[in-house]
Amino acid sequence: MKKExxxxxxxxxxxxxxxxxxxxxxTASAEGxxxxxxxxxxxxxxxxxxxxxxxxxxxxxxxxxxxxxxxxDANIQASQVENMIMSGVDGLIxxxxxxxxxxxxxxxxxENNIPAIAYDANILNSEYIDYxxxxxxxxxxxxxxxxxxxxxxxxxxxxxFNLEIVAGDPADSxxxxxxxxxxxxxxxxxxxxxxxxxxxxxxxSVTGTPGWEASKAQTRMDxxxxxxxxxxxxxxxxxxxxxxxxxxxxxxxxxxxGAEDMPLPITTGQDCDVASIKSIIAGExxxxxxxxxxxxxxxATYMIDCLVNGEEPVIExxxxxxxxxxxVIAMVVEPKALDINNYQELLFDSGYYSEDVLDME
Ligand code: BGC
Numbered sequence: 106m107k108k109e110x111x112x113x114x115x116x117x118x119x120x121x122x123x124x125x126x127x128x129x130x131x132t133a134s135a136e137g138x139x140x141x142x143x144x145x146x147x148x149x150x151x152x153x154x155x156x157x158x159x160x161x162x163x164x165x166x167x168x169x170x171x172x173x174x175x176x177x178d179a180n181i182q183a184s185q186v187e188n189m190i191m192s193g194v195d196g197l198i199x200x201x202x203x204x205x206x207x208x209x210x211x212x213x214x215x216e217n218n219i220p221a222i223a224y225d226a227n228i229l230n231s232e233y234i235d236y237x238x239x240x241x242x243x244x245x246x247x248x249x250x251x252x253x254x255x256x257x258x259x260x261x262x263x264x265x266f267n268l269e270i271v272a273g274d275p276a277d278s279x280x281x282x283x284x285x286x287x288x289x290x291x292x293x294x295x296x297x298x299x300x301x302x303x304x305x306x307x308x309x310s311v312t313g314t315p316g317w318e319a320s321k322a323q324t325r326m327d328x329x330x331x332x333x334x335x336x337x338x339x340x341x342x343x344x345x346x347x348x349x350x351x352x353x354x355x356x357x358x359x360x361x362x363g364a365e366d367m368p369l370p371i372t373t374g375q376d377c378d379v380a381s382i383k384s385i386i387a388g389e390x391x392x393x394x395x396x397x398x399x400x401x402x403x404x405a406t407y408m409i410d411c412l413v414n415g416e417e418p419v420i421e422x423x424x425x426x427x428x429x430x431x432x433v434i435a436m437v438v439e440p441k442a443l444d445i446n447n448y449q450e451l452l453f454d455s456g457y458y459s460e461d462v463l464d465m466e
Contacts, residue, residue, distance in 0.1 A: 134414045135167035138196075141189035142170055145202035145226070146177035151398060152200075155225070158402035159198060166410055179206035186210045190217055196413040197221040198238075198405050204229040204428075220412035223433065224405050230429040235412055237435035238405035240396050241424055242279055245440045246286025246345070249373035252392050252442050253341045254290060256371050259299045266340035268300045269329055271322050271353055273345040275313040283345045283375070284309045291343065300341075303333040314345075319352030326356035341371040347381035350374035350390050363389065377443060377452060379462045385445055386463075392444040395451050400438040408436060 142159050144152045156172050163170050171189055175182025179202050186199060187210050197214055199221060201207045208231045214221045215233035223237040253259075257266050268291070273280030294300040295307065306312050306329070314322045322344070330339070339357070344350035350372045362369045374381050374393035384390035411418040418436070425432045443451050452458045 135410065137169075138167075138413060139169040139171060139194045140409055140413070141186065141194035141197045142172040143175065143182060143186045143189065143197065143199045143201075144172065145175045145182060145200050147174040148177060154398045155200065155402060158399050159224075159405060162402055162406040163409075166406065168410075175202050177202055179203035183207060183210050187213060190214050190219060194219060196409045198224045198409055199228060200224040201226050201228055207231065220409065222405060222408050222412070225401065227426050227428050227433060227435075232431045234428065234431065234433055236408045236418065236420075237426060237433045238401050238408060239424065239426065239435040239437050240401070241437040241439060242282035243286030243289075244437075245375055245394050245396070246283040246288070247290050248286075248394050248440050248442050249283075249343060249345075249375070249392075250287035250290030252373060252444075253343060253371055254294065256391070257300075257341060259294050262299070265298055265301050267334075267337055268295070268302050269304060269326070269339055269342045270302065270307060270312040271314060271326065271342060271344045271349050272309055272312040273349070274315055274317045275309070276315070277317070280313065280317075280345060281309060284312070287343055287345075287373075303337065303339075304329045314349050314352075317346060317348050319348045319355075322349035322352035323356045326353045327359070330356065330360050338367070339370045342373070344373050345375065347374040347376045347378040347390070347393055350393075351380060351384060354384065354389050358389075375440075377458075379458070379465070382448060382452065382458075383463060385443075385448060388445070392442055395441045395443040397438055397441075397457065399457070404436040404438065 140163050144155055146152060160170050160172060171194060173185040175185060182202050183206055186197065189197065190213055197219055199207060204227050207228045211221050211228055211231045211233045220235050223234050227237055228234045272284045291300060295302060342353050344353050353372060354369065357369055361367050369389055371391045374390055377393050377395050381390050381393050385393065408418045420434060420436045422437065424435045424437045426435050441451060453460050
């Protein structure tokens with residue numbers, strides 16, 4: 106995603122008559138129609154969930170689906186989508202490997218009157234992308250920030266707590282949204298002195314983790330701890346995702362945190378990676394953010410069903426993601442804070458993961 110004006114709000118659009126297409130009922134309007142689903146790579150563990158749920162929900166409505174994986178190669182993915190268009194699909198759901206390399210195929214879809222929506226990652230520099238099924242990226246960061254504020258009880262506490270910040274990959278535009286969302290919550294507490302950042306490393310430019318690599322987060326935390334924490338303890342680390350959180354926790358444990366008299370600080374995360382769920386259960390990582398792929402897939406199914414039937418979706422809560430040439434309306438999944446108190450309900454009782462995952466790896 107490029108820049109990035111982001112607005113939120115509520116819009117009422119022309120009512121999509123197929124909104125009533127409750128999942129599980131085949132709509133006459135779906136019969137004989139096919140949706141092309143282009144996912145970027147089978148290597149991403151999550152993409153199998155994307156495939157599973159998109160297929161399930163579209164088939165429940167009566168669509169046929171054609172799912173293809175782009176093998177982590179933008180050119181392969183673009184030619185797969187082109188073939189779908191040529192084979193006569195009625196609608197497209199595209200999760201691009203590289204958002205900037207889908208411009209011409211999306212135009213081709215438009216010329217053939219095939220609606221196309223972006224899924225999970227945005228399609229850039231195209232005015233022909235109809236909608237976007239997305240996560241609320243700033244809200245993910247805000248959820249992490251609020252968790253820290255609430256769990257240090259900053260609003261009812263006179264003490265000063267030490268915070269460090271480990272953000273995401275500067276080359277991933279999502280990372281900026283996460284950082285901005287979190288800092289909007291945390292900045293006032295830094296400014297009024299409730300939170301102190303002993304390293305002084307606050308800006309995104311100095312807190313990023315290239316490639317989201319856990320080992321880089323760990324090394325940076327090692328340096329921060331040995332330079333700025335010889336006589337103090339860290340109380341919270343804002344970590345943008347689960348991978349960097351685990352790197353930070355390894356660093357903290359290597360200097361003694363996690364012992365009875367030296368508890369680990371609050372650490373945030375995002376993604377509900379299995380390794381992090383295990384860490385939460387073990388009392389190490391404090392929280393992560395749950396982004397329910399089932400909701401993302403349901404939103405995409407709803408929107409493409411409307412569009413294929415010539416209707417506009419009704420989207421009550423939306424976020425605008427500018428793709429370089431267009432403000433794309435995104436139907437967003439609200440993130441949920443997940444910790445030791447609700448992981449069982451959100452992940453296992455809901456069927457999102459089977460409990461077996463805890464025995465794997
Ligand atoms: C995704 C995060 C993920 C990160 C690293 C971001 O673009 O939104 O969910 O943790 O990439 O893979």
